[in-house]
Amino acid sequence: MTALLTVTNLSRRFGGVHALRRVCLDVAPGETHAVIGPNGAGKSTLFRLIGGQLTASAGGIVYDGQRIDRLPPHRRARLGIAIAFQDAPVFRGMTVAENAMVGAHAVTRAGPLAAVLRLPRHRREEKEIRTAAAAALDRAGLAAWADRPAEDLPLGRQRALQMARALCGRPRLLLLDEPASGLRGPERTALAGLIEELRAEGLSILLVEHDVGFVSRLADRVTVLDLGRVLATGPFPEIRTDPVVISAYLGAPA
């Protein structure tokens, strides 16, 4: 099967810092692919290059058979790439439900004129957006918070809200940058359950996570980054015993 996402020799420098060096990685349709590595390895940089928040110094990104590395972020979102950022930004001054509704931008079209003239198309779309947001909040366990201002949510819930926002855009590729960090036991389990559900539905997922247990449970394949380079790629059991990976990151298996 051809990959949904193919990253080829991607490099990104910040001044003298090589955040990524000739990174290659692919995500098959329906695959959950974890990216692990120590702090500063370049994981978030990789995600932001794929999402379009950063531009590459060199290399290419092909998504669904199309070069996307020159497209602005909103165009990539329309192609089905959604990203939940590590710092979990929320739209302040908007309710939790409205935050999720913003995510539907990627799959809706009604412009300002349709809204001002209250065209039927606009009203139909609004109804769809509201339904989609309610469903997404439900999945993310946020239904009870729907009418609260987003900034009132505790940080863990703000991460869940990002997930809901991303799902509202019905993505085909979901980038999750440390979605479980700061979550407590039951929240973690719920998140893992949701990710498993999404995988079962055929969504392709690229996931950054430090928790080895989390990764081994969810990921079909793992790519290990260190100092901007790919150390290894493969199924978790292989990675777990790779001597290079062990010495650089994981430490000896217990």
Next chain:
Amino acid sequence: MKWIIALAAAAVVPFFLPPGQLTVYILLGLSAMAVVGLSLLMGYAGQVSLGQASFTAIGAYTAGLLAVHGVPTLLGLLAAPLVAALAAGLVGVPILRLRGHQLAFATLALQLILLSVLGDADWAGGAVGLQGLPYLSAGGFELNQDRDYACLVLAGVVLTTLIASALVRSRVGRGLRALATAPVAAGASGVPVGAYRLLVFAVSAAFAGLAGGIYAFYVGYLAPGSFPVLLSVEYVVMAVVGGLGSIAGALLGATLITLAVQLLTTLATQPGMPSYAPSVLSYAVYALLLIAVVRYVPKGIVPALLLRKGILATLHRRSS
């Protein structure tokens, strides 16, 4: 319901005001139109414009120049918001790359440039300006009474308010509010951040331009001095005092400030007051009000009232 009462009150007022006071009503309405636009820009899209009166001037001069060249006045009035929006679209491409006070200063600089260009341009009447503009006429009916303009201005306020509130509650409005606080996340959600910034800038300019167009026909003469930087400052103060991101706040802010300035002007033009007293007093009051609002009701009056009554949540529910 509340809106209907407010509208009815606003519609009845001109018939009870003595003719001299109608001018205040009309100027208030014109400011309100511009401030509704500015509130969209500042409150919903998080962009500051310290030169919003540029677009009032562009609208006014568009209407005025077209009238001077014999174009039907109604066409001139329609052209005023369009040309203002077009101008905003053109200058917006470079300057909307700036953020925060850089953007504020850039818009201020634009207004200073515009005023000095207008002051030197023979085709725009130079420093003397355009004089003897005709009244607005439509379908054989000439609007030559203050009362006519009061009605026209009220219609303009209603129109801009309806457009603004429909926009805010829509998909596009959510995108605008989102990009105000987290532009990166908004872009990643599919919001075309740059295009929306340009859109709301153009819409706010169109509202100011429409106010300018009505102003031109109402007053009958235009000069660069009719659109001082003080007017832009006044718009900002009105928007902030009423509450950014609240259309009702924009209307309330415009009303309060206009009445306060009116009071001051009466005071400042008492015998014995120096000729610069009105503008000095205005600046002083703007400054004091801004400081007081930022200190005691940082969100502005209307949002503070809503919060106190605990109906913000209901409002959110209704808008979502």
